[in-house]
Amino acid sequence: MRYLPTGKKMGEADRHTIDGIGIPSLVLMERAALQCLHVIAARQIDTGNVLIVCGSGNNGGDGFALARLFLEKGVHPTVTFVGKEASRSEECTTQMEIFKTLGGEIFSEIPEKDYTLVVDAIFGVGLSREISGRYATILETMNQLKGIKLAMDIPSGVSAENGQILGIGFRADYTVSMQCEKLGTVLFPGKEYAGEVFAVPIGIDETYFTKQKEVVRTCDRKDLKSVLPRRLMNSHKGTYGKVLLIAGSEGMSGAAFFSAAAAYGIGAGLVKIYTPESNRQVLQQLLPEAIITTYEKESVSSVTEWADVIGIGPGLSKGKKAAEILETVLTQAEVPCVIDADGLNLLAEQNRLELLKTRKQATVLTPHMKEMSRLLGGKPVAEIQTGRFEILKKFVEEYSVTCVLKDARTLVMKQDEHPYLNTTGNQAMAKGGSGDVLTGVITGLLAQRISAYDAAITGVFLHGMAGDQAKKEKGSYGVLARDLIHEIEYCERWQ
Numbered sequence: 001m002r003y004l005p006t007g008k009k010m011g012e013a014d015r016h017t018i019d020g021i022g023i024p025s026l027v028l029m030e031r032a033a034l035q036c037l038h039v040i041a042a043r044q045i046d047t048g049n050v051l052i053v054c055g056s057g058n059n060g061g062d063g064f065a066l067a068r069l070f071l072e073k074g075v076h077p078t079v080t081f082v083g084k085e086a087s088r089s090e091e092c093t094t095q096m097e098i099f100k101t102l103g104g105e106i107f108s109e110i111p112e113k114d115y116t117l118v119v120d121a122i123f124g125v126g127l128s129r130e131i132s133g134r135y136a137t138i139l140e141t142m143n144q145l146k147g148i149k150l151a152m153d154i155p156s157g158v159s160a161e162n163g164q165i166l167g168i169g170f171r172a173d174y175t176v177s178m179q180c181e182k183l184g185t186v187l188f189p190g191k192e193y194a195g196e197v198f199a200v201p202i203g204i205d206e207t208y209f210t211k212q213k214e215v216v217r218t219c220d221r222k223d224l225k226s227v228l229p230r231r232l233m234n235s236h237k238g239t240y241g242k243v244l245l246i247a248g249s250e251g252m253s254g255a256a257f258f259s260a261a262a263a264y265g266i267g268a269g270l271v272k273i274y275t276p277e278s279n280r281q282v283l284q285q286l287l288p289e290a291i292i293t294t295y296e297k298e299s300v301s302s303v304t305e306w307a308d309v310i311g312i313g314p315g316l317s318k319g320k321k322a323a324e325i326l327e328t329v330l331t332q333a334e335v336p337c338v339i340d341a342d343g344l345n346l347l348a349e350q351n352r353l354e355l356l357k358t359r360k361q362a363t364v365l366t367p368h369m370k371e372m373s374r375l376l377g378g379k380p381v382a383e384i385q386t387g388r389f390e391i392l393k394k395f396v397e398e399y400s401v402t403c404v405l406k407d408a409r410t411l412v413m414k415q416d417e418h419p420y421l422n423t424t425g426n427q428a429m430a431k432g433g434s435g436d437v438l439t440g441v442i443t444g445l446l447a448q449r450i451s452a453y454d455a456a457i458t459g460v461f462l463h464g465m466a467g468d469q470a471k472k473e474k475g476s477y478g479v480l481a482r483d484l485i486h487e488i489e490y491c492e493r494w495q
């Protein structure tokens with residue numbers, strides 16, 4: 001697990017480390033510059049002709065410190081200072097003076113040369129407004145230069161707060177992020193400007209973020225061992241829970257199959273599908289492991305009583321029967337529920353959202369942006385995209401739910417937990433059926449008795465990993481929902 005702080009939160013952690021713990025700012029800066037040098041060496045970047053462009057803040061200080069370390073190695077970088085003398089920070093001035101004392105020359109323009117490496121140390125997390133004027137011209141020139149581009153901490157122009165480009169952004173091949181990758185290079189479009197990101201330790205105390213619940217976190221592959229539910233030798237199918245999937249409608253059996261197969265694929269003990277009679281035969285053939293029961297044969301009350309966890313919505317339709325079933329589940333089922341697709345669309349109508357407030361067990365909602373817009377009474381998608389953290393925070397507090405807002409960067413939120421931003425998954429998954437698989441995975445994880453928040457983040461992570469594995473094999477065009485299920489069945493190998 002790692003944190004993805006905004007620039008503001010990173011600044012707070014810097015201050016806490018410097019003032020609260022007493023590690024001098026220049027010590028942190030030294031480590032920042034050293035780590036950059038290590039990345040340059042590890043990536044075997046040609047240092048035959050290095051350009052370092054420094055601003056007047058501490059990011060510029062990082063740049064001057066790096067320039068000095070290059071001098072020590074016998075490399076003479078071209079250093080350009082583009083900041084304002086008057087606003088130069090204390091540390092930036094110190095680093096600049098040391099560099100000059102050692103014989104380093106500082107330019108005010110970028111000399112025309114064929115650079116092999118271009119380092120951006122103009123703005124870091126202190127960027128606070130649109131870039132314009134001379135700064136914009138310099139960044140434009142830097143983007144056009146040949147040579148490998150490396151950004152110190154974050155590419156200048158990328159907002160560390162939300163990934164937006166403030167006027168113009170440095171287009172990096174590599175970004176060396178001090179201590180933590182910033183939220184702004186995980187979210188789009190910032191991610192596209194950052195290239196490969198290396199988060200390097202420089203001594204900033206990250207435990208500062210533990211109590212700061214608004215700081216976003218994410219998981220990596222190495223965390224899998226701790227997030228997957230345990231599989232005991234001495235167990236039986238009851239140990240791993242009974243999943244009920246209320247899915248599919250007349251002529252729509254695929255969604256039910258995908259979610260049910262995914263629930264089994266992630267380890268649920270027993271899966272029952274509740275669907276119209278017309279789907280029985282095809283589902284029995286597609287997934288003989290599942291129990292199929294139908295609207296015509298059994299009442300919704302009796303099936304919900306059987307279940308340890310319920311997933312409702314994939315392919316459900318928005319008919320009268322579907323609405324009745326959803327209402328019964330929401331008012332009667334005393335087990336955790338995952339609501340997706342048409343379940344969400346029905347929830348958005350006729351004040352049904354209010355029913356969530358009466359639930360005694362956990363509810364997980366898995367809307368994509370358009371479904372979220374419906375849940376929010378038609379709030380435009382663009383508004384949700386830019387304000388997702390604040391909007392979702394308010395929503396999960398009001399309705400006491402865990403919300404999985406699906407996107408290229410899926411966000412999971414629950415009251416009193418860190419927001420979780422997912423970094424697995426890819427464009428190959430932008431296809432019908434992918435979401436049904438996610439519903440099955442989260443429901444299947446909940447059946448194995450982990451918390452709603454853990455099931456949601458683990459499910460989203462695994463679902464994205466499955467997409468990444470499938471893309472490795474098939475590329476970005478041919479991946480199908482069934483490939484995601486196939487990959488999920490092998491998730492234990494990813495640990």
Ligand SMILES: NC(=O)C1=CN([C@@H]2O[C@H](COP(=O)(O)OP(=O)(O)OC[C@H]3O[C@@H](n4cnc5c(N)ncnc54)[C@H](O)[C@@H]3O)[C@@H](O)[C@H]2O)[C@@H](O)CC1
Pocket residue numbers: 014018025026028029032055056057058059060062087089091122123124125126127128129130131132135152153154178202
């Ligand atoms: N001691 C520390 O605090 C450490 C800081 N570090 C580096 O310092 C950076 C943060 O330093 P700062 O807080 O000084 O901030 P920056 O160096 O990112 O920039 C701040 C300066 O840019 C100006 N500015 C912001 N937006 C502008 C715009 N659009 N146009 C023109 N000027 C603009 C600000 O007024 C300020 O003078 C980090 O990103 C990191 O690279 C690291 O060396 C680690 C230690």
Ligand SMILES: Nc1ncnc2c1ncn2[C@@H]1O[C@H](COP(=O)(O)OP(=O)(O)O)[C@@H](O)[C@H]1O
Pocket residue numbers: 341368406407408409410424425426427428429430431432433434435436437438463
């Ligand atoms: N470009 C992308 N990058 C990462 N994940 C993606 C991308 N496109 C889609 N996904 C993932 O695929 C799933 C699509 O879900 P959804 O839109 O509900 O599909 P459906 O309803 O057709 O099953 C979500 O989990 C989403 O995060």
Ligand SMILES: [K+]
Pocket residue numbers: 059120121122123124151152153154155156
């Ligand atoms: K930078």
